[in-house]
Amino acid sequence: MRTLVIVAVVAALVLGCQQSRPTNPLAPPMGPAVRTLKEEGDQLARSHDWAGAATRYQTALNRESSNLELRLAFGITLSHLDRREETVEQFKWVVNHSQPGTPEFVMARTWLVEAGELEAVRSTSAAAATDAPSASIEATPRGGVRGMTSWPGVTPRERLVPLRITLTGEDKENRDVTLGRRFRLGEPYRLADARPGKYRLRAVAIDQNVELWDKQVVVEAGKETTLDLSASDSSVSPREFSPAN
Structure with a gap:
């Protein structure tokens, strides 16, 4: 099982920048011993010692099994070890215990979509939405996003540059929506x-693990929004990203 690019991206965020992230005020703080295990696991993960990191996270979870931060880190590590069933278990837990639209929810849900495990996942908020009178929402015509990708010096027939494009809902009605597919740059x-609403579209060059585009887009009912992706509107310059060289 291949590790998804989004896992690698979020791993860098979670494992490298957690000290600067605000903690969840509703989550109990980690005890000193568990925090030490978590930090040791983070250090091993940054060194790509996934087996060692998994051992630290598992030991920490044995003491504090309801900690979202630990579950997320453990799931990321398991995905690098190709331990599919255990990865699915951890990311399902994260989806079911985090708020839709948060980075943790989006990352875990996107991984599950890619792994073909989405049908088995149903968050508390999603379940409530399904049980509530939401026939009008489901009956609303769906829409989409389409466009052309281009980059200086990149021609698909001459050089294959895999691109991962992900569409994530940002409205109350579509926060549980995450769509993603592989495409070829060019x-x-x-x-x-x-579903109609505001979305965040992100495009990552898979082999180089470089995010080329991060855009806001609105999807209208029954329509496809056109959003072309070119170097002129990328946060990365052709000098910084030159896969043709």
């Missing part, structure tokens, strides 16, 4: 079957 892309 070719058209299309993401369909999205």
Whole structure:
């Protein structure tokens, strides 16, 4: 099982920058011993010692099994070890115990979508939305986003540059929506079957692990929004990202 690029991206965020992130005020703080195990696991993960990191996180979870931060880190580590069933278990837990739209929820849910495990996942908020009178929302025609990707010096026939494009809902009605597919840089892309609303579209060059685009887009009912992705509107310059060289 291949490790998804989004896991690697979030791993860098979670394992490298956690000290600067605000803690969840509703979550109990880690005890000193568990915090030490977590920090040791983070250090091992940064060194790509995934087996060692998994051991530290597992030991910490044995003491504090309801800690979201530990569950997320453990799931990321397991994905690098190709321990699929255990990874699925951890990310399902994260989805079911985090708020839709948060980085933790989006990352875990996107991984599960890619792994084909989405049907088995149902968060508390999603369950409530399903049980509530939401027929009008479900009956609303879906929309999508499409466009052309381009980059100086990149021609798909001459050089394959895999691109991961992800569409994540940002409204109350679509926060549980995450769509993602692989495309080739220099070719058209299309993401369909999205509920109307505001979305965040992100595109990452998979092999280089470089985020080329991070855009806001609005999907209208029954329509496909056109959003072309080119170097002129990327946060990365052609000098910084030159896969053709």
